[in-house]
Amino acid sequence: xxxxxxxxxxxxxxxxxxxxxxxxxxxxxxxxxxxxxxxxxxxxxxxxxxxxxxxxxxxxxxxxxxxxxxxxxxxxxxxxxxxxxxxxxxxxxxxxxxxxxxxxxxxxxxxxxxxxxxxxxxxxxxxxxxxxxxxxxxxxxxxxxxxxxxxxxxxxxxxxxxxxxxxxxxxxxxxxxxxxxxxxxxxxxxxxxxxxxxxxxxxxxxxxxxxxxxxxxxxxxxxxxxxxxxxxxxxxxxxxxxxxxxxxxxxxxxxxxxxxxxxxxxxxxxxxxxxxxxxxxxxxxxxxxxxxxxxxxxxxxxxxxxxxxxxxxxxxxxxxxxxxxxxxxxxxxxxxxxxx
Numbered sequence: 001x002x003x004x005x006x007x008x009x010x011x012x013x014x015x016x017x018x019x020x021x022x023x024x025x026x027x028x029x030x031x032x033x034x035x036x037x038x039x040x041x042x043x044x045x046x047x048x049x050x051x052x053x054x055x056x057x058x059x060x061x062x063x064x065x066x067x068x069x070x071x072x073x074x075x076x077x078x079x080x081x082x083x084x085x086x087x088x089x090x091x092x093x094x095x096x097x098x099x100x101x102x103x104x105x106x107x108x109x110x111x112x113x114x115x116x117x118x119x120x121x122x123x124x125x126x127x128x129x130x131x132x133x134x135x136x137x138x139x140x141x142x143x144x145x146x147x148x149x150x151x152x153x154x155x156x157x158x159x160x161x162x163x164x165x166x167x168x169x170x171x172x173x174x175x176x177x178x179x180x181x182x183x184x185x186x187x188x189x190x191x192x193x194x195x196x197x198x199x200x201x202x203x204x205x206x207x208x209x210x211x212x213x214x215x216x217x218x219x220x221x222x223x224x225x226x227x228x229x230x231x232x233x234x235x236x237x238x239x240x241x242x243x244x245x246x247x248x249x250x251x252x253x254x255x256x257x258x259x260x261x262x263x264x265x266x267x268x269x270x271x272x273x274x275x276x277x278x279x280x281x282x283x284x285x286x287x288x289x290x291x292x293x294x295x296x297x298x299x300x301x302x303x304x305x306x307x308x309x310x311x312x313x314x315x316x317x318x319x320x321x322x323x324x325x326x327x328x329x330x331x332x333x334x335x336x337x338x339x340x
Contacts (some may be wrong), residue, residue: 110192
């Protein structure tokens with residue numbers, strides 16, 4: 001085929017590729033393959049022609065676009081965890097504070113009630129669980145419940161259970177937060193009663209070293225899941241300048257992001273409970289062998305607490321004070337970006 005005929009046959013297509021962006025990734029891939037075929041033909045028959053350089057430039061442009069989009073995907077994930085999620089959470093710090101205070105109040109009620117009414121613990125935790133725990137304490141193995149199950153099976157069961165608890169608190173937002181409040185009440189009362197059971201048997205400090213190795217992240221995540229439910233309820237109850245439907249959509253979107261991003265934290269908490277708490281419980285059995293040193297427990301507990309406070313409280317405030325914010329279209333921006 002003569003060069004002039006080759007150009008006449010394809011010039012309209014090349015011009016379209018150059019001037020009009022592809023509508024979807026499939027079309028981009030199809031254009032790239034077509035240009036590679038044309039480029040191979042042109043290099044074979046017209047290696048020094050200007051049209052060969054033109055086709056090569058078009059193909060290179062599409063290739064770079066594909067590469068940049070791929071890079072952007074991973075950059076987007078990094079940006080979301082480093083900037084977007086903390087800034088989103090900063091927006092709802094007051095709701096987070098409210099949820100935290102409510103949960104602490106419920107825990108205190110559980111502690112107070114179990115101190116003044118020994119039967120209250122049985123009503124909350126169940127006779128079987130209380131009797132099993134008391135029996136373990138009497139045998140010198142107070143945390144034996146954490147050693148009775150295969151660690152991997154325990155990891156799977158606890159992980160799914162915690163995610164399910166969090167999801168129920170989120171769904172509770174659709175009831176204007178009533179079911180979310182009830183879920184926090186139930187978990188808070190159980191935690192207060194459970195913890196006081198060990199304090200009444202002189203194992204308070206030891207229980208903190210064992211239980212809160214995983215409990216720090218687990219309980220914090222449950223509180224944050226409750227926050228997501230209240231965010232959803234807030235969007236329904238207080239639309240502000242938006243229509244109620246638009247406010248609900250925005251609140252649901254933000255709450256869902258917070259809930260989904262808790263999954264890695266629940267996985268870490270499940271791992272700590274299944275494997276690390278499993279080892280720590282052996283430290284306090286009647287033999288005291290095969291466990292972990294107390295300093296390791298304190299280090300994990302302190303690191304977990306620091307992680308939660310830093311990521312969900314301190315870091316969002318720092319970003320906000322530096323002028324970072326998320327636009328309505330979801331794009332990260334910064335005030336006075338030229339002045340650091």
